[in-house]
Amino acid sequence: MFVTAVESRPAGLVGNAPAGARPPMARVLAFVALTKPRIIELLLISTIPVMFLAAHGLPDLGLVLLVVFGGYLSAGSANAFNMYIDRDIDRLMHRTERRPLVTGMVSPRESIVFASALGVISTAWFWFLVNPLSAALSVFAIFYYVVVYTMLLKRRTPQNIVWGGIAGCMQVLIGWTAVTNSLDWAPVVLFAVVFFWTPPHYWPLSMKFTDDYTNAGVPMLPVVAGNKVVANQIVLYSWVMVGVSMLLWPAADTGPLYPIAAALLGAAWLWEAHGLQRRAKAEVTGAGLKEMRLFHWSITYLTLLFVAVAVDPLLF
Helix, strand or coil, rough: CCCCCCCCCCCEEEEECCCCCEEEEEEEHHHHHEEEEEEEHHHHHCCHHHHHHHHCCCCCHHHHHHHHHHHHHHHHHHHHHHHHHHHHHHCCCCCCCCCHHHHHHCCCHHHHHHHHHHHHHHHHHHHCCHHHHHHHHHHHHHHHHHHEEEHHCCCCCCCCCHHHHHHHHHHHHHHHHHCCCCHHHHHHHHHHHHHHHHHHHHHHHHCCCCHHHHHHCCCCCCHCCCHHHHHHHHHHHHHHHHHHHHHCHHHCCCCCCCHHHHHHHHHHHHHHHHHHEEEEEEHHHHHHHHHHHHHHHHHHHHHHHHHHHHHHHHHC
């Protein structure tokens, strides 16, 4: 399972690094890098606030710490598997050419063992310290990201990030079930918010690194369709995302803070999305396209929206 072609290398070499020239601390940091910690930060933003909503106030701090650490292990396992599978194309893209499997700081065998260990530990962690439902959702998230997204979708369809984003949405459900040991409409709505957020979050980044994806043969939407089509899709998904975000108000019976925050944040998002669309239609390219403005704002948007999710039940 999870096997791709590996080029032969001289004895004593792993990747580009001589086997005897890998300092211990650099090796530790390389294994941490396999988990893609910056991406995991984004996933956890959507986990803790949902626990506040599920608890109708302050959740148990011990449970929060258990879920956060288990979520890090689970997402880290999926990300490490992803780097193992994608090591051939990672060496072809400037954005990923310093990843541990490309530089040789970690060998393919080490990465697969590390990813498997994290997966087993995270599953046991959730099962015995949180609850079996959260553990099952965690296993599904790993499977979906590794098999469905990385192995089946990423290299075959420009809709890869749309359906592949389901894996990242699972943290919302895990946060809710950790508190309630059940599912409800509120986490489903937030799941949908993250689902529709993911494409307009990631496509601007893909626009920035279109050449990278072209060189690697990955059919991201900007590679196969061009900036105008991508910008139109971004606007479409943005409107749906903002509309879905308002559904949490009746689904969770929130106070007034959340819908006001969702409306204001949504308006700011749509302003940026339509601005990118206007520049794309005017055939602006290079730095003038300012596609990364929407990418960076998307992270701020999700953070502030979920802060409102957490704060609202504390006030009302």
